[in-house]
Amino acid sequence: MGLLGVSPKPGLELSGQRRRLLTALSQPLAQALARAQLAQELESARLHGETEQLRSALLASVSHDLRTPLTSMRGSIDSLLALGEAIPLEDRRELLEGTRDEAERLDRYIQNLLDMTRLGHGALKLARDWVSPGDIVGSALGRLRAVLAPLRVSTDVPPELPLLYVHAALIEQALVNVLENAARFSPSQGRLQLSAGVSDNQLFFAVADEGPGIPEDERAKIFDMFYTAARGDRGGQGTGLGLAICQGMVGAHGGHIRVADGIDGRGTCITLLLPLPTQPGLERDV
Numbered sequence: 001m002g003l004l005g006v007s008p009k010p011g012l013e014l015s016g017q018r019r020r021l022l023t024a025l026s027q028p029l030a031q032a033l034a035r036a037q038l039a040q041e042l043e044s045a046r047l048h049g050e051t052e053q054l055r056s057a058l059l060a061s062v063s064h065d066l067r068t069p070l071t072s073m074r075g076s077i078d079s080l081l082a083l084g085e086a087i088p089l090e091d092r093r094e095l096l097e098g099t100r101d102e103a104e105r106l107d108r109y110i111q112n113l114l115d116m117t118r119l120g121h122g123a124l125k126l127a128r129d130w131v132s133p134g135d136i137v138g139s140a141l142g143r144l145r146a147v148l149a150p151l152r153v154s155t156d157v158p159p160e161l162p163l164l165y166v167h168a169a170l171i172e173q174a175l176v177n178v179l180e181n182a183a184r185f186s187p188s189q190g191r192l193q194l195s196a197g198v199s200d201n202q203l204f205f206a207v208a209d210e211g212p213g214i215p216e217d218e219r220a221k222i223f224d225m226f227y228t229a230a231r232g233d234r235g236g237q238g239t240g241l242g243l244a245i246c247q248g249m250v251g252a253h254g255g256h257i258r259v260a261d262g263i264d265g266r267g268t269c270i271t272l273l274l275p276l277p278t279q280p281g282l283e284r285d286v
Contacts, residue, residue, distance in 0.1 A: 001033045069102035101146050131168040133161045133196045140175040147183050156195040165277045174246040178207045178270050185211030208262040208269035219259040223247040
């Protein structure tokens with residue numbers, strides 16, 4: 001691991017006492033180096049094990065969840081090709097809209113898989129920039145317009161909120177995953193509330209729904225990959241990666257996620273909390 005050399009000044013010799021002192025001082029150094037090397041080897045082994053576990057889980061997910069939208073898309077396309085003009089215009093439009101929605105869902109699944117792979121391999125790089133929370137919310141809602149259409153969605157995002165210094169695409173994806181998860185478990189025409197604000201020098205995005213809720217003893221498990229409980233991220237249609245990815249993305253920014261009761265004590269409220277940095281100064285024209 002290393003070599004320690006000691007050379008006395010010209011004309012001087014190392015006494016026995018000094019040799020013993022150097023030996024005594026070098027022993028803790030050698031032990032510290034050995035511990036550092038052992039810790040590095042253990043970390044490498046842990047990452048390798050997690051990577052293998054992630055690879056197996058991803059393969060299992062691909063074999064099942066990603067086939068669902070593909071099957072639906074193929075059925076719609078086969079019907080359009082086989083019957084063509086015989087299908088009423090309204091029904092044709094419905095088939096095309098369904099195909100588009102399934103394609104968008106498939107795209108989100110693939111993005112989640114790619115993001116989870118990057119997180120598992122430690123390859124997630126943060127390209128931070130200043131961004132408005134309102135822009136993140138608006139973009140996330142726009143991407144999920146079709147998913148949220150059957151619900152009564154309300155938003156409370158004050159325009160005067162401070163800026164975030166984050167990788168905007170990652171935080172947007174985390175918010176998309178939370179919104180999609182809430183929509184999946186909400187009843188038709190159920191309420192879904194999205195709010196943003198500042199608390200304890202942190203900026204939060206809170207998504208509350210009227211779904212079946214999550215028992216307190218299971219709330220920590222919903223951030224596990226491929227959680228399979230009835231109300232977990234795996235329930236309904238999904239890869240079970242959405243909230244696990246949220247945890248990784250928010251955690252990479254130094255934030256955390258909180259789970260509580262939803263609207264009027266029903267359902268679930270998931271809150272993303274991100275640290276607020278010192279705001280940038282305004283540039284002045286010279």
